[in-house]
Amino acid sequence: MTRTPQPVSPAAARVGAVSDAMIHASGLRKSFEAGGTTVEAVKGIDVEVRPGEAFGFLGPNGAGKSSTMRMIAAVSPVSAGTLRILGMDPAVDGPKIRARIGVCPQEDTLDTELNVRDNLYIYGRYFGLPRAEVRQRAEELLEFVQLTEKASAKVEDLSGGMKRRLTIARSLINKPDLLLLDEPTTGLDPQARHVVWDRLFRLKQQGVTLVLTTHYMDEAEQLCDRLVVMDKGLIVAEGSPASLITQYSTREVTELRFALGENEAIAAQVEDLAERVEVLPDRLLLYSADGEETIAKVHERGLRPVMSLVRRSTLEDVFLRLTGRTLVD
Amino acid sequence: MTSRLDLRRAARMTDYWAVVYRRTWKGTAISSFVVPLLYILAMGVLLGGFIKGDPSKLEGATSYLAFVAPGMVAAQSMTTVFGEVTYPVMGMIKWHRTYYGMIATPLGVPDVVFAHLAFVVFRVATVAAVFMAVMASFGVFGSVWGVLVAYLVQLLIGLAFAAPLYALTAAMKDESAFALVFRLGMIPMFLFSGAFFPVSNLSPPLEALAKITPLWHGVDLTRMLVLGHVDGSMVLIHVVYLSVLALGGWYGATRLLERRLIT
Numbered sequence A: 001m002t003r004t005p006q007p008v009s010p011a012a013a014r015v016g017a018v019s020d021a022m023i024h025a026s027g028l029r030k031s032f033e034a035g036g037t038t039v040e041a042v043k044g045i046d047v048e049v050r051p052g053e054a055f056g057f058l059g060p061n062g063a064g065k066s067s068t069m070r071m072i073a074a075v076s077p078v079s080a081g082t083l084r085i086l087g088m089d090p091a092v093d094g095p096k097i098r099a100r101i102g103v104c105p106q107e108d109t110l111d112t113e114l115n116v117r118d119n120l121y122i123y124g125r126y127f128g129l130p131r132a133e134v135r136q137r138a139e140e141l142l143e144f145v146q147l148t149e150k151a152s153a154k155v156e157d158l159s160g161g162m163k164r165r166l167t168i169a170r171s172l173i174n175k176p177d178l179l180l181l182d183e184p185t186t187g188l189d190p191q192a193r194h195v196v197w198d199r200l201f202r203l204k205q206q207g208v209t210l211v212l213t214t215h216y217m218d219e220a221e222q223l224c225d226r227l228v229v230m231d232k233g234l235i236v237a238e239g240s241p242a243s244l245i246t247q248y249s250t251r252e253v254t255e256l257r258f259a260l261g262e263n264e265a266i267a268a269q270v271e272d273l274a275e276r277v278e279v280l281p282d283r284l285l286l287y288s289a290d291g292e293e294t295i296a297k298v299h300e301r302g303l304r305p306v307m308s309l310v311r312r313s314t315l316e317d318v319f320l321r322l323t324g325r326t327l328v329d
Numbered sequence B: 001m002t003s004r005l006d007l008r009r010a011a012r013m014t015d016y017w018a019v020v021y022r023r024t025w026k027g028t029a030i031s032s033f034v035v036p037l038l039y040i041l042a043m044g045v046l047l048g049g050f051i052k053g054d055p056s057k058l059e060g061a062t063s064y065l066a067f068v069a070p071g072m073v074a075a076q077s078m079t080t081v082f083g084e085v086t087y088p089v090m091g092m093i094k095w096h097r098t099y100y101g102m103i104a105t106p107l108g109v110p111d112v113v114f115a116h117l118a119f120v121v122f123r124v125a126t127v128a129a130v131f132m133a134v135m136a137s138f139g140v141f142g143s144v145w146g147v148l149v150a151y152l153v154q155l156l157i158g159l160a161f162a163a164p165l166y167a168l169t170a171a172m173k174d175e176s177a178f179a180l181v182f183r184l185g186m187i188p189m190f191l192f193s194g195a196f197f198p199v200s201n202l203s204p205p206l207e208a209l210a211k212i213t214p215l216w217h218g219v220d221l222t223r224m225l226v227l228g229h230v231d232g233s234m235v236l237i238h239v240v241y242l243s244v245l246a247l248g249g250w251y252g253a254t255r256l257l258e259r260r261l262i263t
């Protein structure tokens, strides 16, 4: 059994009115000047995250997720719009906000020359925590992310999954009210991802407000109570994973694969068999409530796909419906 | 995002820099502590044995050893800074992204810059202390007070190099120009700014050039104090010159690192 430290401060556990929102953004924009041209990374988004919630930004690379997260983390100035974190304005109270949040950035910023324990200890000191307290907390967190055996190892020698867990442990050193995780499991193998998910799930159960970005629909479905789908700097849909699927997709999806180059032509022949048909480079997706029934009808028409399967709709289908593109290419 | 310098916050980085020092001091001990001694022996004692100790030609020093020793202290303060600022600062910006981790906490860029510069000055302080202690054993010093003030001057020289060099590094895209900074900046100053010979030996235009380098101001100030031939107006000029570099560089370092990290 792993003992779990208590990362929650009373403020995080207190569920209150809308004015108590952990994050409030309206008309939030971010643009970068790069080589004479302006890149609009975030083009006016409205977001409200409530205490205790697990909130996600789901979107492909370049959607503007990291730009949004860095503004929320009070390390990147807002270009336009309003942003309040824990009721404070990051332009005015950056240090106060940063004192109460935990950040797991997309790119690790661990000190690769320090050992695992020192990474936590040194980071805790940046928050002004007393030495004895940081030492104790570092040990608790090492246990929480299952790195106790690696406490004296150099960061360079850790696997990708271990580094990510250490970054998560580091982001909890100040008992944050709000935890920001930018692509917490990107680049990890499936097993390592499940370990991270398990830890995040525990934090969620303890009432920590989680905000995460991901381009994995399964991650969003596993962890998020509520999410926004982001594309090209805009929010294109918002809701719980289940409600998004109900709203934008059918219950089931039938995937059909035909010989190379036939997909387009066959799509026209099966159009009326489903609510919607999507043509991907390598397969057709038929959206309907009952997939087996759809397959039967396809066979009735004398069509013989090389491969066919029926599955439940996912957020990937929602994204495809909303943007015409897949999340991970 | 930009915040003001807060010394209490900056002090929270003490443990970090202590760990860095514990990890690196051995690796730099030879270049910091042993090489200067070899210079003193080779240049001051052995080469200096061939040079006639004429105070009128050696800015008041009675031997070449007494002339070159304070020059080398100042030059060593400079080279220590070049090693501590260029690659380490670029590494914390670009390769290890350490600064990004720091400013994700309540620390701000001004706090981070202050703490790093303080560490560099601390490094200069340790190197200069060892160097000057050894030189004392060669019996080349004038008054005790002069030597103590000359020691504090090393900290000023350290900051006068560290702060502008930090600003330059924060503005550089990558490390490719460091080779130029060393070859066209540090090494010519080391050789020609009066550490090893009086700059009056240079042709007038080169002498004028040598006298606008920060190292000459540091060398001349250190030598006057160590030898005990103090010219008040020159001391003022040197101190003002080095202080302007230190303060201007410090301001520039903070603004440029802000521009680099806060996007």
Ligand SMILES: Nc1ncnc2c1ncn2[C@@H]1O[C@H](COP(=O)(O)OP(=O)(O)O)[C@@H](O)[C@H]1O
Pocket: A032, A033, A034, A039, A040, A041, A059, A060, A061, A062, A063, A064, A065, A066, A067, A068, B263
């Ligand atoms: N510092 C920056 N300078 C210039 N452009 C940037 C910067 N950061 C992000 N961008 C651009 O903004 C857009 C959104 O990027 P990002 O927020 O990183 O998206 P995501 O995290 O969803 O992949 C991209 O086009 C990216 O190239």
Ligand SMILES: [Mg+2]
Pocket: A062, A065, A066, A067, A106, A182, A183
């Ligand atoms: Mg990103």
